[in-house]
Amino acid sequence: MQAALQPFHDAHASGQAWRVAYTLSPVPPHDDPGRLYDFYRASNEHQVEGDIRYALKYSQTSKLPPKESGAWTDIFVIYWRAVGEILRAEEASNQGRMNDGQWINVYDAWKEVANAIIKYISNGALPPWTVMCMYSVGNHLRLFAMKADTQLAQVEPSVTFSTGLQDDVVTGVAKNNKLEEAARVFNKMFALCLGDRNPDINESRKWGVYCMANLLFKTYFKLKAISLSKNVVKSIEAQVDLPMFDLYPQSHKITYRYYVGILAFLQEDYANAEQHLTEAWDHCFPESTKNQELILTYLIPCRLITKHNIPSPALLAAFPHLQNIFGPLVTCIKSGDLSGFDNALLASEPEFVKRRIYLTLERGRDIALRNLLRRVFLAAGFEELKEGQAAKDRMRKTRLPIEHFATALRMGTRGEGSGQVLDDDEVECLLANMIYKGLMKGYISRDHGMVVLNKKGAFPGTGV
Template sequence: MSESYLRFILSLRSYVLSQDPRICQSLSFLDHIKDLSSLPDYNEQGLLEKYPPLQILQQGDQLPNIEEWSAIATAYCLLISDLKHLKFMGTISHSAELVNQIVRCAQRETGWICLPMMTVTSELRKLVFIYVQSSEYKAAKEHKLKQSQFDVYLDEKLANLLQKPFKVCLSDKCEDKKFAVYFFANELFKTYMKFGKYDAANNMCKVFQHSPNLPDLSTVSKSQVITYRYFMALVECMNFDRLQSATQLLNQALDACKTGDKYHHNQKASILVLLLPLNFLAHRWLPSSMLWKQYPELSLAFKSIFDSIKEGNLKVFDEEVTRMQKMMLERHVYSLFIRIRPFIELRLFTKVHHFYKGEKPHIIPLSQFSSALKYSSSRDYTIEEVESRLASLIYAGQIKGYISHSNEVIVLSKSDAFPSTM
């Protein structure tokens, strides 16, 4: 029998009996991706068949949940074998088996089981995320399976698997397990957002709203709290009426971040990508020059956009949003920036009102607004388009007045016609 194989099984047994957190390292496989060639292939060597893990685990003191731990050891060895041969679908299948078996153990174990359950759950999700970027995935979509069947595996089955440890920790009477709820919720949030399952993410938020007995966030790991608040804010953004709540959650996440090192700088930058458009939509706040200096990467991506908002420059705004569209879609902020565009038009319209010198300055021809829009965006606007934009702003309470369609003018309030401009 291979010494390394025996050592792996016996180490696993020892870690379970002593509830040793080093079991996480034993069950991790993503840590070994860079040195796969040096890992032994116990399946290829026939050791799993000759010396089944159950047979080795039965030696010595009685091991609780021995059937499940035997299945875990087997699944891990098969996983490494498939990973060495770059068989992603097989690797994902064995990784899923790891999650299933450790969840079964968790139902009869104390809180110590949460750490290894976190390891195998997170690595399954990361593995699937890696796989969807691979050429094998693209080939499978095009040639092997129907798109609908393929996606069911990737999103529905993954989400169903990740829900299992979440539900175990949420419903367990053991308080130690409840602290892991936020970790597994974050894994689900990442999955839902990756595959565009926004309704599922929204339902996850409702679960927390109706679960009063969860640990207070002040007692939970800061890194998990920051991620949790970020995703809760992202879900809140889907409801335009909840932007204030989303802004509050992100500011809380930002305050919880440490300062100084590169990791937390990047963490803050990720939060700010969402917070910058939210701050404008919720409060009409524009980023300061100090912020651009602190985060040059954000300045490169977004400064021109916010400058165009301040200047009322539709052409630059549209060009910059188009340039950053891919990144905005990936970060789920594209719709927020699209919502900002009417405020640039509003900025333009306030300037028209300010500079218009007609006999009755509160009654302005729609052609004046059409000319301003054309100048700012470098394209023609019909009177109907101008009417539509003005009507939307009046309805939203951004302009006080009414449109006279027959006279092609807007009649503005003589006092405070633009109550909420920047």
């Protein structure tokens, strides 16, 4: 056992929290795949407590204060039991008999590890930096909870009486019982970090606030409890004495900004969403391409609304999946192809709905329409040059028959998919809408059947 706990002593002496957290990981390191097995085999149920206590107390490399030593002893004993469950689950998995609820046992055992670390952090036996160990243990609890829920869904009959974890008396399908339970554990962890009153910020658990918030976000998003995520943001914003946001590690900040950005996005606060997502994009770790893709999934619709911008071909080319779903859409927006836009939206509808971006993208149709009308304006050409007027000063024709716009609209909406037949009133309605939304400047002269556009900036922000 002395040898098995040597990595812990080394990590503790190094002063690096993540190394200590790693010695409490339920996943063995790549360079030592047998670590969990060796650790478990180093003792047995009767002697484990004595073995671990002795190994932690009488180490040659690290001197722990007695209180902290006692806390780690308890945590490692509980960890040892959890490792036993993990090994049993893996063995069952290898033998193809994963029907006895092994992951539920693993989850329950791992929850004890989480509760023990919460206990010893809140009573002060463990120093504040161990919140990073708590986060790591929590993150694994989340993953075990999801595995356990998946298994529960398989082993339990399809109709089951709930055991008080849910409001429904009968649940049709097994729900996320374990993950909901884990969320309550994470909430305790979050509160433990947020509510630390130690005035010395270097010895504060507040450094764990954002990573614990991120753990809650991931959990609540999975549980589809978006409003609970907003509560997390509110309680952080209400806490005035947190360290400056900039001082936190990048991984905490970027993940936090991603989720806060999505929350703003879902509340249609696109300006705020754009700010958070742009920050996340700018500082994202370059090798984490999946995360970059996720940020862009929300940033692209966001910028379409706030700036009427579309991603460049180079940007989309770097992300084949985004190219697939957004590529056709932005091509149609650019060319003002309304039928094409409708078809592209329809083609990726399931994905857009799942990502909760469908309704936002739908608003991009206005931009496509604006571009179509803009083309009518460009096609109308210029007024004849007046005497003495330089060619560069010539004016575009700004009085255009409604009929021209109607023709363009009918061309833009014909073909498969749109199924629209526009009558003249509808055309006028669409034009009036564009003017109302500020995408086109001018007025409709019904008596003359003309649209009179502004001489300067008929389509604001588009150079004409």
